[in-house]
Amino acid sequence: MHKIFYGTLILGGIAAGGAQACSVSIGEMNWGSAQIGTAIERFILEAGYGCEVEVIATTTIPAITSMIETGKPEVITEVWMNAAGAPLEKPLADGLVIDAGAVLSDGGVEGWWIPKSFADQHPEIKTVADVLAHPELFPDPEKPGMGAFYNCPSGWACQTLNSNMFKSYGFEGKFTDVDPGSAEALGASIARASDKGDAWFGYYWAPTSVMGRYPMVQIEMAAHDPATYSCLKEETCADPKPNSYPASQVSMVYTKAFAEREADAANFLDSVAISNDVMNDVLAWQEDNKAEPAQAAGYFAVTYPDVWKAWVTPEAAEKVAAALNL
Amino acid sequence: MVDETWFGSLCSSGASGSGLPDLAPKVSTFPSLNSLHKACPGVPTVRDLQMALDEGWTRFIRAWGDGIESVFRPLLRVLVWTEERLLAMPWWLVLILMAALVWGLTRSVRITVAILATFAVIGFFGMWTETMQTLSFITVCTLICLVLGIPIGILLSRNDRLRSLVVPLMDFLQTMPSFVYLIPVVMLFGIGKVAGAIAVIAYAISPVIRLTDLGIRGVDHETIEAAESFGVSPLQKLLGVQLPLAMPTIMAGINQTIMMALSMVVVASMVAVRGLGMPVLEAIQELRLSKGLFYGLAVVALAIVFDRVTKAAINRGRKHVAGEDE
Numbered sequence: 001m002h003k004i005f006y007g008t009l010i011l012g013g014i015a016a017g018g019a020q021a022c023s024v025s026i027g028e029m030n031w032g033s034a035q036i037g038t039a040i041e042r043f044i045l046e047a048g049y050g051c052e053v054e055v056i057a058t059t060t061i062p063a064i065t066s067m068i069e070t071g072k073p074e075v076i077t078e079v080w081m082n083a084a085g086a087p088l089e090k091p092l093a094d095g096l097v098i099d100a101g102a103v104l105s106d107g108g109v110e111g112w113w114i115p116k117s118f119a120d121q122h123p124e125i126k127t128v129a130d131v132l133a134h135p136e137l138f139p140d141p142e143k144p145g146m147g148a149f150y151n152c153p154s155g156w157a158c159q160t161l162n163s164n165m166f167k168s169y170g171f172e173g174k175f176t177d178v179d180p181g182s183a184e185a186l187g188a189s190i191a192r193a194s195d196k197g198d199a200w201f202g203y204y205w206a207p208t209s210v211m212g213r214y215p216m217v218q219i220e221m222a223a224h225d226p227a228t229y230s231c232l233k234e235e236t237c238a239d240p241k242p243n244s245y246p247a248s249q250v251s252m253v254y255t256k257a258f259a260e261r262e263a264d265a266a267n268f269l270d271s272v273a274i275s276n277d278v279m280n281d282v283l284a285w286q287e288d289n290k291a292e293p294a295q296a297a298g299y300f301a302v303t304y305p306d307v308w309k310a311w312v313t314p315e316a317a318e319k320v321a322a323a324l325n326l
Numbered sequence: 327m328v329d330e331t332w333f334g335s336l337c338s339s340g341a342s343g344s345g346l347p348d349l350a351p352k353v354s355t356f357p358s359l360n361s362l363h364k365a366c367p368g369v370p371t372v373r374d375l376q377m378a379l380d381e382g383w384t385r386f387i388r389a390w391g392d393g394i395e396s397v398f399r400p401l402l403r404v405l406v407w408t409e410e411r412l413l414a415m416p417w418w419l420v421l422i423l424m425a426a427l428v429w430g431l432t433r434s435v436r437i438t439v440a441i442l443a444t445f446a447v448i449g450f451f452g453m454w455t456e457t458m459q460t461l462s463f464i465t466v467c468t469l470i471c472l473v474l475g476i477p478i479g480i481l482l483s484r485n486d487r488l489r490s491l492v493v494p495l496m497d498f499l500q501t502m503p504s505f506v507y508l509i510p511v512v513m514l515f516g517i518g519k520v521a522g523a524i525a526v527i528a529y530a531i532s533p534v535i536r537l538t539d540l541g542i543r544g545v546d547h548e549t550i551e552a553a554e555s556f557g558v559s560p561l562q563k564l565l566g567v568q569l570p571l572a573m574p575t576i577m578a579g580i581n582q583t584i585m586m587a588l589s590m591v592v593v594a595s596m597v598a599v600r601g602l603g604m605p606v607l608e609a610i611q612e613l614r615l616s617k618g619l620f621y622g623l624a625v626v627a628l629a630i631v632f633d634r635v636t637k638a639a640i641n642r643g644r645k646h647v648a649g650e651d652e
Contacts, residue, residue, distance in 0.1 A: 065613055142406050142518055154595075154604050155611025180517050181607060182596040184505070188512040195384050195513070196391055290373050290380070 022051035022262050027063035027073030031183070032209035032283050032293070033274075034078035037103055039297035041077060041272060044308065047323035048316030049265050060084040067097065067255060074258035075269060080108055080205070081249040083157045088253065098259055100252040100266070105273040107247035109218075110158065110205045112149075115194045116215035127220040128169050128242075131201055135174045138201045147175040150189055150202025153182050157233070161245075162203050164232040165221075168240035178202075190214055205248070207276050212283035221245075264313075271311040278304055302326070387513055398520050401470075405519040408462040409600075417454060421445060432638035441634070444627045453602070453624045460601035460628065463594070464587050467523050471531045471583050476576065479538025480564065489539065496532040504529060504593050512597055522594035530586040537579025541572025574644045581636040588629045602628075 024045055028038040038055060045051040056073050058066070063076050064087050079085060091097040114125060125131060131138070135147030149166060152159040159179070166177050180186040186202070187210045193200030194214035201219070204211065221244035228241040252269055259266040278300070286296035301308060301324055309317045362369040370378075412420065421442055428438045448457050482489040499507075508525050515521045545568050553567045569576075595603025602621050609618030 061611060061613055141402060141516065141520075153607070153611070155608035178517075179598060179600070179604060181598045181604065184509075185512060185517045185597045188509060189517045192387070192513050192516055195387060290377050 022049060022265060023054070024051050024075060024258070024262060024265060025054040025056060025073045027058045027067070027076045028055050029063070029076070029078050030057065030059050031078075032212070032286065033104065033207050033279050035293035036279075036282055036286070036296045036300065037272070037274070038077045039294045040300060040308065041075075041269065043297060043301070043323075044268065044312060044316070044320055045265055048312050048320040049268065051262070051265055061087070064088055067253075071255055071257055075252065075254040077252050078103055079251050079253055081251055082108075082110065082246065083248065085249075086157065092253075096256050097253050098256060098266075100254055100270045101273070102250060103252045103272055103274065104207065104250040104276060104279060106276040108205055108207070108250045109276070110203070110245040110248055112202065112219040112221065113200075113204050113216040114219060115190070115198075115200050116217050117194060117197045118199050119217040121197075125219075128222075131219060132169060132171060132174065138175070138199045140176045140178065143176050147171075148178050148201065149175045150178050150180055150186060150200065152180075152203055153186060154179055158203060160235050161232050164234075164237050164240040165243060168232075168242045175201075190216070207279040207283055209283045209287050212280055213287040268312055268316070273311075274307065278307060383510060383513065391514060395515060398515065401523060402518075402520050405463065405466050405523060408466050409459055412458045412462045413455065417449060420458070428635055431635050431642075433642065434638055437634050437638055441631050444631055448624050448627060451620055451624075453605075453621060456600070456602045456605060456621065457624055457628065460588075460591055460603070460625070463519070463523070463599060463601055464526075464584070464591070464628070464632075467526045467530065467587050468580070468584050470523070470527055471534055471587070472580060474527075475531045475534035475579075475583070476538050479535045479576075479579075480542060480569075482535065482539040483542035492535070496535065499528045500532055504590065505596075508593070508597055517598040519599055521597045522599035525597070526587050526590045526594055529590055530583045533582035533586065534576070534579040537582070538572065538576050541575030541579075542568050544575065545571045574640050577636060577640040577643060581633060581640070584632045584636065585629055588625060588632070591625055 022045075026038055026042065028035060042053045042055060045053050056063075058073070060076075060079060061084065063073060064079070064084070067073055067076060068087070068091050079088065081088075088097060092099055112128070112131075114131075119125065122137065125134065125137070131147075135145075138147040138149075140146045140148035149162075149171060151162045151166070163177055166172070166175070171177070180189060186204070189202075190200055190204065190210055191214060192198070194216075204216065222242040224244045224246045225241070226246070229243050229246070231237040232240055232243060252272060254266060254269060281303075282296050282300045285291070285299050286293070289295070291299070301320075305321070305326060308320070312320065358372060359369060359375070360371045360373075363371045363374075415423075424445065425438055425442055428441050432438065445457075448454060478492065482492055504525050507528065508521065511521045511524050515524070549571065550563065550567060553563055558566065591599075591601060592603040592606050595601060595607055602625050605621040606618055606625075609615075609621065
C-alpha cells in the first residue's frame, strides 16, 4: 500500500499549493525531533492548508537572530527554552515573536546519563554521589587518574549550567569537564561507548535519535530548585548549589507578522504537540531504518493519524488524509 | 539469457521492501537502487548498503577497537605530555626558547623581534593558553607528518608503482570532507587529541610527501653521476647528495604541511581538541564577531610565524646549496 504512496502525496501537496497564496518560511533545526516535526508540519501546511513552504536548514541561535533581525524564518519549529531561550525573552515580551506552545507536550528531558549496558554491569551506580565516588570507572584517557564528564559543546547555554553543577557537586579535581567541541562529537562519544559496552558519563537530552538508538540511564541528581537555579546560568556564579534540570519547555515560535498574515496556518501550528513516547518511537524507527526525516514523518503520519488529526480543521484533515491515501 | 535463472532467483529470494512512506518532495528522477529494489527485491536499497557498512564498522570496532587504541596510546601520551610541558612553562621562558629557536633557524633580528611581538600581542589579548595548546598540538602533528612523510616521499621517488598507489590515496584524503573520516575515527578512538591528530595528519601530510618526492626526482642527473663515479653507496648518495640538494623543495613541503595543519585547527576542535579552534566554535554558537575575529587572527598570526620562519630557513638553505655548487 505504501508504495503507491509517495508519488501521490507529493502531487496532492503541490496541487493544493498552487491554489492559494499562503506562504511560510520555516527554520528547521539540525536535530532529529525538529527535522521530523518540520517534515510533518511542512506536509500538513502544503496538503491541508495549501501553503507554499520554504524550509531553511539552520540551528537555534542563527535562526533566532535572523528571525529577530529580518523576520525570516517566520517559524522556528523547536526552541529549547531552558537552553536557548534567552535571546527570545525580549521579542516575546514585546509581542514581536509569539510562543505557539509546547511542540513536545511532555517537555524535553535534560540530564546526566550513563549507558544502560554499563548501568546493568554496575547496579551500584545510581546517583551523582555514586559516580563521584568512582572516577576510576569513567577514566579520562587524556588525564590518567581522573574521570571524564562529557559536557555540552562550547557556546551552548547548557555548558555553563553543567559546569556550575559540576562544581556544585564537587567533581572538580576528580573529573575533567570535557568540552566535546560539537554536538556530533558528543553523540559519537555516546555511540562509541554503547557499541563497545564502555563507560560514559555526561550530559544529553531527549527525545533525540541518539537516545532512541542507544539506551541510556539517567543519573539521579538533587531535586530541582528554581531558587538557586538561575545562578547556575551565570558563568560568574559564585556559589553554585547542587540542582537538576527542570523539564525543558520545548516551544514552537513564530513572528507576529506571520500570525496576522496566515491566521489559519498559525492556528494549526498552535495545536501541534507530540508526546515523548510518540516522538521516541518515531526517532527509534528512523534510527533502526536509517531513514530520512521525511520518511520518519511518513511513518508518523500513517501510524499516528489520531495525533495529527487533532491539530487541524476537519476540512484540512480530509485533504491531508486524501494526500496520504488513508 | 544465461543470467535469467540467476536473475530470477535473485529477484524472488530477496527481502521484501519496507515501503517507506516519504513526505519529502521528490526531486531526483534517476532510477536509484531503491527503484531497482522495488522491481527486484534481491537488489539492495541504498539504505541496506549503508546499514551493512555501518554494522560492519561497528563489528570491526568491537573486535579490534581496544587493540588499535592501545597502539595509538603513545601518540596520546606525546600529545598530552607536550601540551602539559608547554603550559607549565612560564611565559618568559617560552619567549626566550622561541627567540633562540627562531634566531637559530633564520639568523634574522627583524623576524625574531616581529615574532616575539606577535606572541606578546596574543598574550595581551588573553589568548596565551589557547595559543600554547594549538602550538603544541600543531608542532607534534607536523613532526609526525615529517617523520612519516619524508621517508614515504623518498620511497615514492624510487618506486613509480608505489607512487601511483599513494598519490591517489593522498588526493582522496585531501578532497574528502574531513568530517566524513572524523566520524569513523571518533568511533574508533573516542573524541579528543588522537582523533583530532589523525584528522590533521591525514590532511596535512600530503605536501611533505609530494615535495620530498619532487625534490629528489629534481636533483640534477650530472651531479648524481658525478657522485656515482666516486663510488658512493646508495645510502651515501641519498644522505650526502640527493637530500641536501632537495632540501629547499622539501622545506617548501614542510611549510605547506604546517599551513594545512593550522587550517585544520577548527575542525580538530570539533572533536574536542583544545586550543584556538574551541573559542572560534564558541563564537559561531554565540554569534560573537569580535571573539571569532580575535581567535581567528591568532591562528593567522601562528601561521605567519611558522611561514616566515620556514621560508627564512629555506632561503638560508638555498644560499647554502648554491654556495656549495659554485
